Structure formats: C-alpha cells, structure tokens
Amino acid sequence: MKTLTVIFTFLIVLLFAACATKDERHFVQFDGESYQKNWALSELNSELPSDWSSYEYLTFEMKASSTQRFNLNLYDAGELRRLTIHPFQNAWVRASIPLIHFQKRNTQGHDMAAISKTALPGLWIGFSGSIGPINQIDSIGVEMKLPINSPALEIRNVSLTMEQRDSIFYPLPVVDQFGQWIADDWEGKANSLEELKALWDEEDSNIESEGFNVSKYGGYLDTKAEATGFFRAEKIDGKWWFVDPEGHLFFSAGSTGIHTGGSFARVQGREYVYEAFPPQSLVESDSKIDEASFYGWNLYRRYGNNWYEKWKEMTFRRMDSWGLNTIANWSDENLGQSQNKAYVATLRGWGFSAETMGMPDVYDPNYSTEVDAAAKRQCLALKDDPFLLGYFVGNEPPWPGREQELVNVILEGKDSPMKKALQNYLDQGDTPERRSSFVYDTYKKFITTVNSAIKKYDPNHLNLGLRFGGNPPDEIIQASSDIGFDVFSLNIYGYTTYKDRLERIDKFTGLPIIIGEFHFGTPGRGMAPGLAQTLNQEERGVAYRYYVEHAAAHHSVVGTHWFQWWDQPSTGRYDGENYNIGFVSVTDVPYRELVEAAKMTHGRIKDIHLGIAKPSDREAKVQ
Numbered sequence: 377m378k379t380l381t382v383i384f385t386f387l388i389v390l391l392f393a394a395c396a397t398k399d400e401r402h403f404v405q406f407d408g409e410s411y412q413k414n415w416a417l418s419e420l421n422s423e424l425p426s427d428w429s430s431y432e433y434l435t436f437e438m439k440a441s442s443t444q445r446f447n448l449n450l451y452d453a454g455e456l457r458r459l460t461i462h463p464f465q466n467a468w469v470r471a472s473i474p475l476i477h478f479q480k481r482n483t484q485g486h487d488m489a490a491i492s493k494t495a496l497p498g499l500w501i502g503f504s505g506s507i508g509p510i511n512q513i514d515s516i517g518v519e520m521k522l523p524i525n526s527p528a529l530e531i532r533n534v535s536l537t538m539e540q541r542d543s544i545f546y547p548l549p550v551v552d553q554f555g556q557w558i559a560d561d562w563e564g565k566a567n568s569l570e571e572l573k574a575l576w577d578e579e580d581s582n583i584e585s586e587g588f589n590v591s592k593y594g595g596y597l598d599t600k601a602e603a604t605g606f607f608r609a610e611k612i613d614g615k616w617w618f619v620d621p622e623g624h625l626f627f628s629a630g631s632t633g634i635h636t637g638g639s640f641a642r643v644q645g646r647e648y649v650y651e652a653f654p655p656q657s658l659v660e661s662d663s664k665i666d667e668a669s670f671y672g673w674n675l676y677r678r679y680g681n682n683w684y685e686k687w688k689e690m691t692f693r694r695m696d697s698w699g700l701n702t703i704a705n706w707s708d709e710n711l712g713q714s715q716n717k718a719y720v721a722t723l724r725g726w727g728f729s730a731e732t733m734g735m736p737d738v739y740d741p742n743y744s745t746e747v748d749a750a751a752k753r754q755c756l757a758l759k760d761d762p763f764l765l766g767y768f769v770g771n772e773p774p775w776p777g778r779e780q781e782l783v784n785v786i787l788e789g790k791d792s793p794m795k796k797a798l799q800n801y802l803d804q805g806d807t808p809e810r811r812s813s814f815v816y817d818t819y820k821k822f823i824t825t826v827n828s829a830i831k832k833y834d835p836n837h838l839n840l841g842l843r844f845g846g847n848p849p850d851e852i853i854q855a856s857s858d859i860g861f862d863v864f865s866l867n868i869y870g871y872t873t874y875k876d877r878l879e880r881i882d883k884f885t886g887l888p889i890i891i892g893e894f895h896f897g898t899p900g901r902g903m904a905p906g907l908a909q910t911l912n913q914e915e916r917g918v919a920y921r922y923y924v925e926h927a928a929a930h931h932s933v934v935g936t937h938w939f940q941w942w943d944q945p946s947t948g949r950y951d952g953e954n955y956n957i958g959f960v961s962v963t964d965v966p967y968r969e970l971v972e973a974a975k976m977t978h979g980r981i982k983d984i985h986l987g988i989a990k991p992s993d994r995e996a997k998v999q
Contacts, residue, residue, distance in 0.1 A: 400532065404529045404530075404531075405527075405528050406527050411523060412519040413519075414449075414516070417515060420534040423535075424536065425536070427511040428475060433536070433537045433540060435472045435473075435535050435537045437532050438468070438529060438531045439469075440527065440530075441465065441529070442527030444527055444899045444909070445502070446460070447519040448461050451516075452509055452514075453512040460501060461501055462499055465902050467498070468544075469543065469545065470541055470542055470544075471542060474494075479510055483781055485733065486774075488773075489772065491774040493951050493953070495951050497542040497543065498544040499952070501952075518531075524899055524909070524999055548649060549649050549651045551649060551650045551651060551670075552652075553652040554962070555963070556946075556962065557946045558651070564961075569677060572674070572678075572965075573677075575963075576965075580690075591620055593626065594718050602619070603622050605762055606836045607764070607766060609888045616931060617888075618765070620718070628765060629700055629702060629978050630701065630938070631703075631704055631939075631959060633706045633707060633939065634703055635707055637666070637669040637942065643667070653667060670945070674962065688711060698975050698978065700974070701718055702719065702720065705720055705771070705843070705892060718763055719765060721767050722767075722771070724754070725751075727740075727746065727747075728773075732794070733773075733775040734770075735786075735815075735822070736822050737793055738821040738822045744825055748832070755767075755834035766840040766862065768841065768843050770843060771842075772843060776849055776852045777849055797814075798814055812851070827859060828860065838863060839860055839861050840861075842856070842865060843893075844865065845866075853880060862887070863890050868894055869906075869908055870894075871923065873894075873923065873927045873933065875930065878930050890933070893939040894923060894937075894939065895939045896915075896920065897957045898910050898956055901946065903943060907955075909998055910998055916970050917971075917973030918994055920970060921977045921992045921994070922996060929984050938959070943961055944958075945962070946962075
C-alpha cells in the first residue's frame with residue numbers, strides 16, 4: 377500500500393508540472409554585498425490585482441541555485457512587507473506563501489524557533505516583522521545580503537490563490553540513499569558505500585587523544601581550587617570559572633545535539649523526493665533506527681548490529697580528541713549518564729504554552745504543586761551525579777522585547793487565572809509601562825517558583841539559567857538577578873559574542889555567563905548556512921576560533937556550546953531548518969577544517985581566559 381501511495385503522489389506531481397502555465401521565467405543573479413530586484417505586478421502577471429486582502433496565498437514556482445536565504449518583499453503603497461525564504465537547491469518547487477504572514481506577526485509558539493518560522497514542502501519561511509495591510513500592492517522584490525558565488529534564482533507562474541498548491545518538481549529524487557543532496561556536488565561526497573567505509577576506516581585509524589591534560593571531569597589538571605564533589609562556579613582573581621568536582625578549573629566547551637538523529641520532518645506526502653529509506657527490518661528491529669533517519673542508517677552501515685554502543689564509544693573518542701568536554705543541550709541522555717563526560721540536563725514540566733508565547737500561568741492555584749512534582753521527578757535521580765554540570769530551566773522564550781504583544785495575547789485569549797490577574801492589575805491603571813511591568817512580575821514569579829523547587833530536590837548542582845535568545849532587554853536581565861540562577865545563559869548567533877551584551881549582563885547580575893548556542897555554516901550540499909554564514913568550510917573553522925577565543929577572553933564567560941553535533945536534514949527538520957552546522961555530516965564524516973580549528977582553540981582556552989594568551993585576530997570571510 378505504501379508503494380502505491382508513493383507512485384500515486386509522484387504521478388500527481390508530474391501532472392501538476394505538465395499542466396503548469398508556461399509563463400515567462402524571471403531570472404535574478406545575486407551579486408555584491410547586497411542585491412535587490414523589483415518587478416511591477418504587471419511584469420509578473422498582468423492579471424494580478426493590487427488588493428490582495430481577499431486572497432490566502434501568494435503562489436509561484438521557483439528554482440534557486442543556492443540555499444542562501446533571500447527576502448521576499450511586497451510593497452504596499454510604497455511601504456515594505458517582508459518574509460525570508462529559505463529555498464531548496466537546484467530543484468523547481470511550487471510555493472504557496474500564506475499572506476497572513478505579511479500582515480500579522482506570529483504569536484503562536486513556546487520558544488523563538490517555534491514562533492519565528494514555518495515549514496512548507498519545498499522550502500521554509502522566516503518571519504521578519506515587516507508587516508501591514510496588503511490592499512495596495514504595486515510591486516514584488518527579492519533581496520539577498522552577502523551572496524556567495526553569485527547565486528541565481530528563477531521565478532515563474534506568479535498568482536494569488538485561495539488554496540495551497542505546494543509541490544516539488546524535477547529533479548527527483550533530491551536525496552540519495554545516504555541522506556545526501558543529489559542536486560549538488562562537493563569534495564567528499566560519497567558515491568558508494570565502499571567510499572564511505574574508506575573514510576570511516578581512515579578516521580578510526582587516525583583518531584587519538586590530543587593530550588589536553590585534563591581530569592576525568594574535564595578540568596585542567598595544573599590548576600587547583602576547593603573540591604566539593606560537584607561542579608560549582610567561583611570568581612578567582614577577577615575571572616569566573618567553573619570548578620570541577622575534584623577542584624580543577626573548568627571552561628565548558630561543548631556541543632549540543634549529540635544524538636543519533638530522529639525522523640525527517642514531514643516525510644508523509646513527500647516520499648517521492650527520497651531515493652530510499654532504511655529497510656523495514658531495521659525500522660522494526662531492536663536497532664531503533666527511525667524510518668527516515670539517514671544518520672542512524674549510516675551509523676548502522678558503519679557499525680552493524682551493535683551500532684548504538686559503538687557510536688557512543690566513538691563519540692567519546694572524538695570528544696577526547698577534539699577537546700570537547702561537555703555534552704550540551706538536546707543531547708542523548710544516555711551519553712550524559714554514562715559517567716564519562718560532563719553534561720547538562722534540560723528540565724521540563726513548567727507549563728510553557730504556545731498560546732501565551734511560552735509564558736506559564738503562574739497564577740493557577742495548582743502551578744506550584746505541578747512545578748514541585750516536575751522538579752522532584754527529574755532532579756532527585758540526578759542530585760548525586762558528579763558529572764552533571766547543571767540544569768537549564770528553559771529555552772529562548774519568545775516574549776522578551778514583545779511584552780505588549782504578550783499582554784494582548786493574554787487579554788484576547790481564553791479565560792484563565794493569568795488573564796484574570798492581568799485584568800485586575802490593569803484595573804489599577806492601563807499603560808504600556810504597567811503592561812510591561814505585569815509581564816516582568818509574572819516572569820519573576822515563574823522563575824522563583826521553578827528555581828526554588830529545583831534547589832529543594834537538588835541542592836548540589838548549578839542552575840544554568842533560562843537560555844535566553846538574541847539580545848534580551850535590560851529589564852529582563854535585571855529581573856533575572858537574585859532569583860536563583862547560578863549562571864546566566866544566553867544563545868548568541870553572530871561572529872562574536874558582542875561584548876556590550878556581556879557587559880550588560882555582568883553589570884546587572886554579576887553572574888558568570890554561558891553561551892548556550894552558536895554556529896557557523898556555509899551554503900551547499902542542499903543545506904542552508906544557518907544563522908551566521910561563512911564563505912566555505914575552511915572559514916567555518918576560522919569563525920569558530922575567533923568566536924570561542926574572544927568569548928573566553930571575557931572575564932565572565934565560563935563556556936561556549938556549539939549548535940549542533942551533526943548537520944540538519946537537507947529537506948528540513950520539523951520547522952524546516954536545514955542548516956550545514958555539524959561537526960559531522962549526515963554520513964558521519966567529520967568536517968576536518970572545523971575539527972582542526974576547534975582542537976587548536978580548545979588547547980588555548982585556559983590561557984586565554986587567564987589572560988596570558990591573546991585570542992585569534994583572524995576574522996572569517998563571510999562572502
């Protein structure tokens with residue numbers, strides 16, 4: 377039955393392609409530091425009206441030579457409406473873009489990733505915030521910043537529709553049996569299993585510990601502070617450090633997402649774009665390979681029936697060799713609890729709600745009881761583990777900087793204790809300042825309740841904070857002091873950690889700082905460059921050195937965690953992201969340039985943080 381479904385879907389795609397109107401193709405070659413091209417509506421389709429408010433979708437077909445993001449701009453009486461498009465590479469797709477995203481900011485989502493993007497079958501879109509009416513549209517434009525190697529874009533068959541018509545056309549399939557993008561070529565692309573096995577054998581033969589002179593917990597053996605049996609933080613000679621259970625100074629260099637992969641997003645209905653899936657015998661066996669996990673399938677190809685245990689062994693060998701001492705967020709829990717490497721734990725059960733932009737209802741009379749139960753369930757089992765670095769209590773709340781929107785969402789939402797508390801608060805005065813004040817008070821109630829419950833059931837380990845995203849406003853940083861955080865965590869995507877942000881956190885909280893996420897990627901292999909692009913693989917390594925070493929040079933920074941261990945799926949994860957951001961590829965082959973740069977940096981971090989060595993001054997080429 378599954379085979380018939382795939383065949384039927386494929387035939388439907390061909391039928392759509394055959395029936396498509398052969399409109400003129402509009403070609404764009406992006407070049408320079410920033411390139412923009414605009415078309416009057418009549419150039420794209422003489423039947424396009426100027427008032428789009430009664431339609432649901434902007435539908436068009438496109439083919440992009442690169443995965444680099446570009447802005448799709450609408451001009452309504454001269455005012456800009458914008459979305460960001462992340463295209464598939466070298467494949468014709470039909471995209472139906474929901475027009476609501478040009479008119480209204482999304483407020484549905486429990487974290488920044490969930491609220492800022494959405495996936496479509498052949499691409500994904502990001503929300504920029506440039507919104508407004510669309511009843512006087514006169515032109516459409518595309519724009520790309522820092523284009524690499526003059527990428528090209530073709531667009532045809534532009535129309536307005538009431539229904540979605542998304543599809544993927546030729547070439548098909550676009551993903552091969554190893555999970556690689558068919559419509560691109562690169563050095564090291566595997567053309568056969570024999571080629572892959574040769575690369576795996578080469579790594580297995582050559583990988584070795586680099587002698588970083590560290591304790592079993594990853595602390596520097598030639599340093600000494602008070603040993604307490606657990607990780608802690610201490611300010612020594614004006615610089616913050618983690619201190620490992622044996623009393624050695626520790627700078628947390630880690631990677632998030634160290635796991636064997638999961639299913640590709642939205643496989644159903646798109647089966648025809650894949651050359652093959654793991655055999656059903658592997659999917660249904662104890663091997664636990666997900667039906668669409670090419671990374672897991674490649675691990676089975678590499679290691680055989682006992683692939684999971686051998687993968688764990690190789691992961692620890694890699695970390696020893698590369699100088700990574702921390703299993704960071706979103707990683708396989710079994711790795712952390714194997715008593716081999718320091719690890720972090722991400723706690724859940726705090727009532728984050730997509731309907732209220734991630735803000736829990738702390739006014740519910742049962743909230744404290746539910747939080748207490750969640751903390752007990754998760755923390756009691758870990759409280760005596762010396763390898764646990766500490767707890768993260770959440771990830772990238774989307775409401776900082778959008779407090780007024782959050783208040784509106786609560787007031788317009790269903791009845792709840794939080795809505796009632798807000799209404800009572802505003803009865804005493806309804807101003808933008810008081811609305812923001814309610815949000816900050818609610819945040820402090822939430823964090824105080826959660827942090828107290830964590831310490832109740834685990835007084836031994838560090839509270840690493842909430843993992844804020846971007847650039848939280850001063851009010852949030854101030855509200856985060858003296859409420860139970862031992863460390864302030866912040867995910868910073870850029871080419872540097874932005875010293876001004878670090879200084880503000882230091883000023884308002886006085887806490888040590890951990891960078892929970894950062895990365896660099898480059899377009900190609902069917903994958904997008906991520907949130908901070910570089911020119912090529914070599915420059916990814918250059919960017920890593922510059923970022924981490926300059927972070928380590930700051931007196932408050934105690935760790936940097938890369939996002940993530942392996943590349944995202946080329947056809948996109950659950951929200952569409954398909955970034956080239958791995959230490960290893962989908963074929964489980966390390967990116968040599970990034971690894972070698974990381975090894976060099978990890979051998980220098982201690983001296984840089986002590987102030988006796990200078991950070992790298994070479995900035996990466998991004999174009």
